[in-house]
Amino acid sequence: MGKGRAPCCDKSKVKKGPWTPAEDLKLISFIQKYGHGNWRALPKQAGLLRCGKSCRLRWINYLRPDVKRGNFTPQEEDTIIKLHHSFGNRWSKIASHLPGRTDNEIKNVWNTHLKKRILKKEEYRDMKNNSSCASSPSSLSSIHQDDHITSSREELGDHNKGQHLDTYAGSCSPNTTTSSNASLNVDQFSMDMINQVIEIPDIDFSDMLDDIPINLGPHDLDYPKVDSSTAHIQYPQLPVAQYTAQGSSDEYECQKWMRYLEIELGLTTSNNEQCCDGFTLPHQNNPMQV
């Protein structure tokens, strides 16, 4: 093999960093039309100044229609813990058991939440074992008492064995309070939302390009800095009650979908306005996105 592996692309000619809405739209519309048979060739064909690997990652982790967004449910977290016990850090393997979840997302939630939870659980058990008459310290009161979690520190395979565990407090999910009752309510609410999620309408994105008032020429790659909260397309997983109340004609569904994307892409400034006869768009305050 010569002098080593050739780079996957010319690093000097590709754009790095966060994806802009215009780039997202280009990638979506191209894949909708032609699929993604060859990631290496895709950026050039789609008119993107991106590495093929970057396009693939963006599509798989965020843009493909079946990707599930929002907080992990307690059930999903437990599944990850169980699967990690079996598979270790084989994130893609774990992800294959969680429909709609990506390996990257699972890896992140493990490293930021679940690993700490298990470490703290271990710490808690150590304390119980070392002091039979010790009462539970208040700082540990939020530990989930799922008895099926059996992972040990060795199984974690990490570098945090000495990590200070006080950093755990409230980290089960970003918005979860340390009150057990409050956690229960939040979890129940999440499950209710998940149970109401519906399928994304089958829409040809290429048609949208004719309707959305944006010029997707090369200059758009120098997209002005976009607020991070709107820089990424969030596929709508709309509560059924909101989504179906207004009827179900294809045209109507397309209008709603396009309206949603316009707002998510920053093509309109209105965040909370209604469209399509009262259809309220989900946005940053959507509990699914918190």
Add this chain to the structure above:
DNA sequence: AAATGAGTCAACCGCTCATTA
């Protein structure tokens, strides 16, 4: 109000594996 630190997560890097010529 400003500075600082911790937590989060999208994206990149480099490696391995599978496939093809």
Add this chain to the structure above:
DNA sequence: ATAATGAGCGGTTGACTCATT
């Protein structure tokens, strides 16, 4: 059998947000 290539994977980074001081 071997080299070249592309896809996929896991580890890591760095920008950003939020809480605390």
